[in-house]
Amino acid sequence: MREDTIAAIATPAGAGGIGVLRVSGDRSEDICRRLFRPRNTIARLETHHLYHGDIIDGETGHVLDEVLVALMRGPRSYTGEDVLEISCHGNPLILQSVLDAVLQAGARPAEPGEFTKRAFLNNRIDLAQAEAVADLVTARSERGLHQALFALKGRLSDEIRAVRASFVEVLTFLETSIDFTDEDIVLPDSGHYLPVLREAVLSGWNILATYDRGALYRNGLTVVIAGRPNVGKSSLLNRLAGEKRAIVTEIPGTTRDLIEVDVDMSGLSVRFIDTAGIRESDQEIEREGVRIARTRAAEADLVIIVIDGAEGFLEEDRRIMNENCDKRMVLAVNKSDLPLKVDPGELADLVPDADVIVLSAKLNRGIDCLKERVAGEWGGGDKNDGDVVLTNLRHREALREALESAERAAQSMETGESPELPAFELQEALRSLALVTGENAGDDVLDLIFSRFCIGK
Ligand SMILES: Nc1nc2c(ncn2[C@@H]2O[C@H](COP(=O)(O)OP(=O)(O)OP(=O)(O)O)[C@@H](O)[C@H]2O)c(=O)[nH]1
Ligand SMILES: [Mg+2]
16 A cells, blocks of 8 residues: 555536545545534444535635545555545535645645556556546547446456466476476477467457557547538538538638537547648648648548539549548549539549549538448447457557567477477567556556546546
């Protein structure tokens, strides 16, 4: 147990129905006794019970707020230490004055993520779970939330541990064969261990392969709407957003800044970005808009290139397509309420790399079809809902290094090299794997991870 007691406001800044203050450490109960005046006399503060009463200023005795308090004695608490939670009225001034009183009574302000860090240091949760707490708080989509909850429940750690258990099994065999080479005992056949290792490596690669999907769940999908001026990009954005977000006029070059709209599509968050129409311009502001549009398109997961179907597929449209040839692309043929000058079938043959969708932003036609196409970018969604998905970049790097070492170990076992070599590689692999669950993470790694949290978590 750490000897100092920490305190912070756990709810977001601003006014709300209630605001919660959290205290963790040995002095929690003492602080509660000093500052809390229960409505009804109580013989003893029971753990995990909610009490109604007042919080007073320890020095003046003035009532600061009418509150509910709960004391959770360690180790059955979030941090594993004694934890006090005070639910106040959600006025920032009240919360600050109660926090001041708590600090006065012997706590110190918590650093970002310090509650969760203590939970980790007291072995309440492993590192993957601790990071899931941060993911849970910042998840941008329903599925991101779902995955973070999975990780919080330790499902990812369980799968990693299964891989780890196989590595340990094979390593134990290898080390036994190193230690007993000179002695006359019969060792188990290495033929049994190679498949165990190979299978563990394979399931590791399978976990790793879920990262791209995991990143999409966590960060959402970024879709840039690009094209020549006046083709209807902003009109399309407004349709996708379901409200008027971007200015639409018949004047080419209307949009200059990026306009971003987050849309929740079946539990996944999609950010649509409207951009300036791409053309050569002698206007400084428009040129800058075009430059930003190109940069954002280059970073997008998907680019929707809008063309004006009533004008046809022009040389400039082709140039914009070529600029994005390494991206996933959808060609949206807009203004289909007017006579079309392009044949969508011919266009599809002409640009085999992109899907062609015909729509009219004006009449709200074809928008659902486009949305479905965008949703298809996640590889179809629901079927994998029950699986563990890797969502964290740090986990991915650690797991990849572990698997590469393990693969080298398998290779040298196969070619019948002396057991020292694969044993060394497997030790490396175990070290990398431990980085996911935090079994041997150094202080600097921990500080980096927990600094990502907000205060009060
Ligand atoms: N007939 C018809 N007109 C449309 C359609 N979509 C957009 N327009 C018109 O096309 C003109 C340009 O629309 P915007 O949405 O501003 O086009 P934009 O691509 O954002 O233009 P810039 O911002 O200048 O690059 C406006 O007059 C719209 O009313 C459509 O589906 N059919
Ligand atoms: Mg526009």
